[in-house]
Each structure stands twice: as C-alpha cells, then as structure tokens.
Amino acid sequence: MFVIGNWKMNGNRELAQALTEALREHADELNQVQVGVCPPAVLLASLNEAAAETELMIGGQDVNEHQSGAHTGEHSTELLSNFGAEFTLIGHSERRQFYGDSMARVAAKVAATLANSQLTVVLCVGESEAERQAEQTFAVITEQLETALQGQTGDCLERLIIAYEPVWAIGTGLTASPEQAQQVHEFIRSWLVQKFGAEAANVALLYGGSVKPENAEALFAQQDIDGGLIGGASLQVDAFIAIAKAAATRSK
Numbered sequence: 052m053f054v055i056g057n058w059k060m061n062g063n064r065e066l067a068q069a070l071t072e073a074l075r076e077h078a079d080e081l082n083q084v085q086v087g088v089c090p091p092a093v094l095l096a097s098l099n100e101a102a103a104e105t106e107l108m109i110g111g112q113d114v115n116e117h118q119s120g121a122h123t124g125e126h127s128t129e130l131l132s133n134f135g136a137e138f139t140l141i142g143h144s145e146r147r148q149f150y151g152d153s154m155a156r157v158a159a160k161v162a163a164t165l166a167n168s169q170l171t172v173v174l175c176v177g178e179s180e181a182e183r184q185a186e187q188t189f190a191v192i193t194e195q196l197e198t199a200l201q202g203q204t205g206d207c208l209e210r211l212i213i214a215y216e217p218v219w220a221i222g223t224g225l226t227a228s229p230e231q232a233q234q235v236h237e238f239i240r241s242w243l244v245q246k247f248g249a250e251a252a253n254v255a256l257l258y259g260g261s262v263k264p265e266n267a268e269a270l271f272a273q274q275d276i277d278g279g280l281i282g283g284a285s286l287q288v289d290a291f292i293a294i295a296k297a298a299a300t301r302s303k
C-alpha cells in the first residue's frame with residue numbers, strides 16, 4: 052500500500068521537520084506502507100535532509116520533458132533525482148487544467164521520465180464532473196491512459212503507478228464513494244492488463260480526491276485500491292499519519 056502526500060503550493064521547512072519526526076515516531080506501525088511526499092520543488096532539499104533515516108520517499112509534483120536548457124521555471128528529471136526524488140507526479144489535473152499540460156505534453160513527460168531517469172512515474176488521470184454526468188468517465192480515462200502511455204512497452208511497468216483522481220472530488224470535500232472509486236480502478240487495471248499483459252496487474256493504483264482519516268479505511272478496503280494520493284489532508288501531520296495507518300490495516 053502507498054500513501055503519497057501532494058503538498059501542491061503549500062508547506063514549508065517546519066512541515067518537513069514535523070512530518071519526518073512523526074514518521075520516525077510511528078515507524079513500527081507504518082512499516083508495511085510506502086509513504087511518500089511531493090513537496091514544492093524548492094522544498095525537496097529540506098525534505099530530503101529531514102527524511103534522513105526514515106523510509107519516506109520524496110517525489111516531484113511535475114517534471115519537464117526536456118533534459119536541460121532554457122526552460123525558465125521548470126525542473127528536469129535530473130534535478131529532481133539530484134535532490135532525492137524517487138518518483139514524480141505527471142498529468143495532475145491542476146496542471147492539465149491551468150498550466151497547459153495537454154495530453155501530448157503529458158505523454159512527452161512520461162516518455163522522457165521513463166527513458167532518461169530512474170524515477171517512477173505516478174500518472175494522474177480523472178474525469179471532470181461534466182464528463183461523469185455525461186457518462187464519459189471510462190472514455191476519458193481510456194483516452195488519458197492511451198495517450199500518456201503510447202509507445203510504451205511492458206518495460207515501463209516496474210516504474211509506473213496510476214493515480215485516479217476524479218476532478219470533481221479534488222479539494223471539494225466530495226469523495227468518490229468506495230464503490231465508485233473501485234469501479235474505475237478495476238477498469239484501469241483491466242485496461243493495463245489488456246495493453247501490457249498479465250504482469251500489469253501488479254501496477255499500484257492510487258485513489259485521490261478528498262481522502263481524509265474518516266474515509267480512508269473504506270476506500271483502502273476496496274480490492275483495486277492500492278493506496279491514496281492525498282492533497283489537503285497531507286498538510287496536517289496527524290491526519291496524514293492517520294491515513295497512513297488506515298493503509299497499514301490493509302497491507303498488500
């Protein structure tokens with residue numbers, strides 16, 4: 052089971068310190084859970100330092116598809132790796148909606164990350180409220196998966212995680228019900244198996260969208276939910292630890 056916090060444009064060095072202290076304190080209860088955090092890039096170094104002697108994995112919130120050069124404000128796979136990142140989110144809905152991450156750009160980022168680095172890709176997919184109401188959920192997810200993973204072979208599977216984040220559940224307090232989430236996760240798993248073969252059944256599938264200590268256990272109890280991608284609740288150390296503990300009750 053994975054529990055990954057996405058701090059988005061929040062957090063500071065004090066939060067890095069407080070989180071890593073809490074992880075040390077609860078290490079025994081969480082030893083079956085892979086806990087990760089994606090801080091803003093400027094905090095990667097602080098978090099990396101604070102996380103020494105913990106099992107915390109550090110990740111980027113995004114990555115640029117180019118390896119280096121004149122790309123003001125952007126971060127390459129090498130920069131992320133240099134500061135201790137083991138994985139990166141790609142295709143988060145906020146980047147797709149507000150920062151120009153088209154399907155083609157998401158695909159370029161996935162391809163570059165897999166080809167040029169050892170980082171694991173956490174590919175984010177999810178439908179909007181209008182798309183769900185129009186019963187387009189599976190069509191949208193299919194298109195997002197197909198374009199992002201075009202040209203990839205089974206070799207990518209060891210460094211691939213998919214996060215299902217319905218846009219209507221992100222930061223809204225609305226959570227997909229465990230059954231709604233399970234239905235989409237099951238669909239994603241079978242899509243992966245169809246594309247890459249039976250081995251793809253082992254790819255971890257995370258749910259994201261208003262996960263809180265109160266709903267985490269029911270979500271994580273679903274067969275095809277292998278963990279969570281946590282936004283708002285990851286900024287409160289106690290809530291984040293409680294969610295990680297909920298994952299520990301369902302260690303896979």
Ligand SMILES: O=C(CO)COP(=O)(O)O
Pocket residue numbers: 057143216220221222223224259260261262280281282283284
């Ligand atoms: O976008 C998310 C994680 O990437 C989810 O955010 P919230 O948990 O705040 O809904």
